[in-house]
Amino acid sequence: MADEELPELPRGIALAWGVAANPQRGPKREMSVEKIVDAAVELAEADGIGAVSMAAVAAKLGFTPMSLYRYVSAKDDLLLLMQEQATGLPPEEHREHEGWRDRLRALFEAQTLIYLRHPWILSLPITGSPITPNSSAWIDAGLEALSPTPLSEIEKLAVTLAATGHARWYGMVTAGYAETSRATGLNPNEVALQEATLFDRVITVEEFPYLRAAIDAGVFTAPDDPFRFGLERLLDGVAMYIDRLEQGGERAPVREWIAVDPAELTGDKKHREAQKAVRDAEKALRDARKLERQVRRDAIARAARARGEA
Incomplete structure (x- = not known):
């Protein structure tokens, strides 16, 4: 095993870690990976991820697309580096908080703000574990926050991923509302009111009784933050589990992954x-x-009319 050669790092990951070989030719003094990524991020910030292409980035920098490929050999690598730059490092301020819960909450808020500042990140597909410096630093920060607890390493990672996933979902919804506000000129409260009006027109008590009750209770225009509520209840559950472990309770078993039919993943025609x-x-x-x-309803109405006529 010791004699086996380690697999070569993919180009994008090697670039992120700063261990990729430099190009042997090309406009070295005028071009760099950093400049390419900066230009691509500027395009995404202005017009969304759909505006980013190797040709568009090259044009912005005043070079040909082939010049870019000497530094970033594939668009997927460029997207990875863009995400890495926009994600940045976790804020040091999270360490100023006392206790694992406050630290995780601070990280959650910081991650959510990243998605609101750079919503194009949410359009990038998740293709695996984040094996880049900044993404790794965020996971490490979550694990550090949980390090004083009796959670196992698997459990610490699970809690970290749960908080991270909640931040991404929060960011997706909030960024979507922000985009609607920009497109319509309405403020967030007006967007929520418009949405509530649409729900009110199509949701009936006969078809969706519980959703109708929620609408009548004003859930879509209430000032309460459902995502914050969800995070706090998640942390409540973790706190209860930690208390149980500290009192000598048994660990919760690690469940298996959700089983998915391979035919569904491969797009089998008969399955579709x-x-x-x-x-x-x-x-x-x-x-x-x-x-x-x-x-x-018609029968009830006819019966009522018949009783009235009688």
Whole structure:
């Protein structure tokens, strides 16, 4: 095993860690990986990730696309480096907080702000574990916050990933509302009110009784932050679990991954056709139930009229 040669780092990861070989030719003094990434990030900040291409970045820098490929050999590598730059390092201020909970909360807030400042990051696919310096630093910060607890290393990572995932989901929704505000000229409160009005028009008590009750309670226009509530309840659960461990309780078993049919992942044609048949059947069922409710309402109305006439 010791004699086996370690696999070569992918070009993008090697560039992120600063261990990639420099190009042997090209406009070295005028061009650099850093300048390429800076230009690409500027394009994304101005017009979204769809505006980023090797040709667009080259044009912004005044070079040909081939000049870029000598430094960044693939667009996927460029996207990785853009994400790495925009993510940055965790703020040192999170260490000023006392206790694992306050530290995790500070990291959560800082991560959410990254997504709000650079919403184009949310358009990048997640293709695996983040093996770059800045992304690794965020995970390390979460693990450091949990280091005084009796959680196992697996449990610490699970909690860190849960908080990180919640921040990403928070960022996705909040950035989406912010984009709607920019596109419509409405402020966030007006966007929420518009959304509530649309829900009010289509959600009926007969079809969606519990959602209708929530709408009538004003959930879409309430000032409360549901994401903050969710985070705090997540941390409550972790705190209870830590208390249990400190009192000598047993660890929770680590469950298996959710099983997914390989045919679904590979896009098997017969599987897609079967899924479409299920969707069609579900739509037919929804339509039948809707018709049933309408017939019932009509019958009740006719019975009421008949009693009135009698």
